[in-house]
Structure formats: C-alpha cells, structure tokens
Amino acid sequence: MKLSLSGTLFSVAACAVIALSVPSASSAGDTIKFGVAGPHSGDLASYGLPSINAAKLVIDKINAKGGINGKKIEMLVEDDVCKPEIATNTATKLVSDGVDVVLGHICSGATKAAMPIYKDAGILVMSPSATSDELTLSGDYPNFFRTIAPNAAQSPAMVDFAINKLGFTKIAVIHDKGDYGKPLAEGAKKYIEEGGKAKVVLFEGITPGAMDYSAIVQKIKKSGADVVIFGGYHPEASKIVTIMKKKRLKTAFVSDDGVKDDTFIKVAGKAAEGVYTAGPQDNSTNAMATDAKKEHKAAFKKDPGAFFEGAYAATIAMLNAIEKADSTKLEDLKKVLQTEKVATPVGDVSFDKNGDAIGVGFSMYVVKDGKYVVVK
C-alpha cells in the first residue's frame, strides 16, 4: 500500500509541517476530518453503505500505523438518503463540523445539490458513483472528483470497440429518445464522424414501449449497416434483437450498460447470444481489488456491494493527496490528484483537469451461453 509512510518521506513531511505550520481554519484540530456522505438509509442505502465500509477499512489501517503526518483520521458519516433537498443539509452539517475532505455523494442528483456548499467552503469532494456528465464536464464544480467514468465516456468505449476491435465500418446508431439513451447515441455519432474510420449509415430514435420494431429493423437492414450501436435500456434492446433474429439479420449489436442487465438475457433468450454491451470496468484481475474484497469479508462477514471498489479507491486517492501535499487546502490537493498516479483497486489512477479519473472506464462484455463475459 502506497500510503504507508516511508522513513524519508515522513521526515520530509515532518519538516514541511514545521516549516509551513500555518493551520488553516478547517484543519485547525489535530485530526483530519474525513466526511462520508450518501444514502445510508432508505431504499437506496445499498448504494451508500459500502462506501462507509470502504472508508473505514482504509482509515483504520492508516490510523493503526499512526495516521497521516502524525495526525489521526476521524470519520464523519452523514446520511443524505439520495435526496437533493436533504443532501444540502448533509453538506451544511459536514462543513460546519469542519470536515476536510468528503467521500460522496452517491447519487448524481444529490451530489449536484450538495456541491455548491462544498465549493464555497473550498472542500475536496470525491464520489465513487455519481456519473452525471455535468458534474465534471460543465466546469461548475472545480472541487469535484470521481473514481467512476462519466456517462459521456461510454460512447467512445462502444464506438472504439465496434470499429477497432470488431472491425466494422458501417454503423447504424439507434436510440430510445430518452435522457439516458439519446446523449449516448449522439456522442457515439459524433465520435464516429470525428474518427473518420467508419460511417454512420443510419441515425434514428425509436419510441420506447412501442408494440413492435419490425419497421426499424427493416430499415437497419436496408441501410447495409454491419453493426448497430444502441443507446437505451434493455426492454427495447431485447425487442429489437428478437426481431432482428426473426428477420434473419446477421448485423452485430453493441449497446450500453442500460442493457447490461440479467433481464435482457432472460427475455431475449437465444437472440441475446453474441450481443455486446458496455459495463462498469472489470477489476477482477486487480490484486488490490481482490484484497480489498477479502478485507471486507473478514471485517464485515459479507460481500461488499455496489461501488465498494470505487469508494475504496477514492479514500486512498484523497488521503494520499493529503499526505503528499501535507495540506487539506483544495488547490494543494488538486495539484497532487492531477499530477501523481496512485495505486487503487480500480487501477493506477490520476485525474484529468475536469476531475475524472484517467484510466477508469468501461469494459465490453459479450453474452455467451446466457452470461456476460468480459471481452479481452
């Protein structure tokens, strides 16, 4: 673990503390206050609770070794129930308690509501799960970072896969006209056209929930596309692939993580075989990820749950930045996060100028014998 303090580093850091000991208001105490915010009760609690456990595992390990630069880390846990109106209270509470960095929030909506409060207080926030493009790409939240790829990263992942891995050149882009599917499809179209290696032969929206999609399938056939890239959810995708099979189309089907659901395989049955979908990065070969899971099992006697790896990674990344910068000031932390790579369960990550983790992305899966299998 990179966080354990080597002797030289410790002495350098200690010197730095002495040299620059102008305590800022928020780090006046002799502990580092580490906030954890997210849904810890309610129907989305299963998304938020794993991040508390992840933070606890990392922090306990560091505290056992004497803390960071001589300071112990104290956890402040606040529940936002994934609701924007409550998230603002959560953020206010954490800020007034003098928190130094925050792990969270979990839901994009709640995160957006809470961010202005942290921004005014100059506090670093890192989410393991909020994927809304706006959070990083709008530039409105310079103090926001995340260890999960934004929605916008999915389109290039799908397109790269279809063109470079599968070698297709004629692409039909279909979407469901919805808030999730349409931006994905538009992103894919733009990316294909900019790349210049392949052509978009068809770009259309379908009506979700319509009774059948024979006509659009005929249109795909006529367009001569050799692959369909679909932005949307699994009910429509399973109807389309079923009809495609009925009409004897051999066109490949590449889709997003809204389709990567077991219901898709259950409903589409044989027609689902050979369908490609994007999905959250597969970390099963990362030794840190497997170790973190084992730690969790030993400490809490169960499997970690959603976003655990991302939360574990975010905790390490933030504490590493505090250690390296020997400060909890936003500017100092940002500099470390954006320049230095740190080993985490989601890979060796640093962050780009928007706050998105570089090297964290999507893996592509293929349906094989009724299961999603990672395509290497």
Added chain:
Amino acid sequence: MDYFIELFFSGLTRGSIYALIALGYTMVYGIIGLINFAHGEIYMIGAFTAFIVATVLSIYGFPLLAIVVIAGVAAVVWSSSYAYTIEKIAYKPLRHAPRLSPLISAIGMSIFLQNYVLLAQTSDFLPFPALIPEFAFMEPIAHIVGSSDLVILITTFIVMIILTIIIKFSKIGKAMRATAQDRMMATLVGINVNSVISATFIVGSALAAIGGLLIASHIGQINFYIGFIAGIKAFTAAVLGGIGSIPGAVLGSLILGLTESFATGYVSSDYEDVFAFSLLVLILIFKPSGLLGKTTNQKV
C-alpha cells in the same frame, strides 16, 4: 421493391393486432356509448394468462399445438370473465348516470388492473415462450414475412370473418345491432339488454385476449404495462375508422399500422407517432365521425 413489401407486411401485422383490440373498443362504444379504457388491460391480462398456462404446460412437455390451443382458450375464458365482472361491477351501476361517470370508472378500472397485475405478478419483463414456431416452408421468405406475421394475419382474418357472421346472422348478433340502434326500443321488443351488453364485453375481450397471445408470442416479452400503449393505439385506430363501426375499426387499424410502418421506413422512426396522430387529426377535421362512422347527433 423488396423494401416496400417488407414495410407493407410489417404494417399489416401491426394493423391486424390493433384491429383485434380496436374491435372491443368499437363494439362496446356502439352498444352503450362508453369508451372502455380498461380494454387495454384486458389485452394485457390475456397475454399474462397465456404466459402462465403456456409456461406450466411446457414444463409438463405438452406438444406445441396443444399448448397454443389450451393457452389460447384459457386466455379467452379468463379475459372474458374479467371483462364480464368489470362490466357488472364498474359500469352497470352507472348505466343511467351522466356520461362522464362511467368514463372515469373505466379509467379507474384500468389503473386498478395494471397495479393488480404489478403486485400479483411482477414489475419485470417476462420472457414469453415462442408459441408460433418457425415454419420450414416460410424459410426462403423469412427475411420479408416471418412465420409469426403470417399466423397473425391469417388468425386476424379468420376471426374477422367469424365476427362478421356472428353479427350479421346469429340471433345474439341481431340483438346486438338492435341494442346499438335503440336500447329502449330493443327492450320493448323483448331483448334482454343486460345480457346483450355482457355478451358484447365477452366477445370484445375474447378478441383482445387472442391479440394478447399473438403479439406477446411475436415480440417475446410481456409486462404489466403493455396494455396501456396497445390500448391507446387501438383506441386511436377505432376513432380513425369511426368509433362504433366494426368495419371502420378494422380499416382504421390497418391504416394506422401501415402509416406507422411507412413513416418509419421512408421518413424517420423519430416521427412514427407524429405521423400516426397527424393523420388522425386530419381525418377528424375533414370527417369528424371517422372514416366509416355514422354521423349521429351526439355521443360523448
């Protein structure tokens, strides 16, 4: 040309399904002047019944033909008994109430049935077994007209003929027509209006149940919400053709299905619904009673 034929058949298939559902709307409207908004849910219940029966029977290893027949009969019986009960509970007590009351009751019934199936079954999509096999003789043209398209077209055609014969020549058919023309007069000449109305609900929902089985088998999935969209589209088709008119419902459905299919094929599927509903608006502007509707003084 191939492309045109493909779109034509996919439009025809879609139109046939709309027709099976639209007939229920139009028959009920013709007799008691009520738009039965719960009719889409009857279609959905038909599909669910067929799903449950077919799944159970295939576990016991019944041959496919037997499964189709038994599931079809079960769906028809089950849907009809639902429709019969709904009429008795939700519409009959309101027969002499202002027109708006049974309409609201129908909307309430529709919401109730959706949520009932949601709670009793599941909110998830369920895989519907392929009850219509892939015929070997269809293989050379499977890319244009699939086996399930063919079965849907033929079934709808046969059902239409049977329905026409019932309405034109049978005793209950004559009673239905008489009740539709003048309910009071029909009572005076000794027709039991209540049982005629029940019979209308039963026939209409039997058609919807057959539609439910066919379309579910065609697209391979069902959930509790499918009745809503199917119901809206079929209702549109019934209005297009002239609500209350049986040939009108069939004509309206086929026109709607073909319009949607060609709009998707030649313009853009983004505008599929825009074309369908623009057509409806245009027809209603120039012929307010629908294509084959009779001009009556006032019904809703």
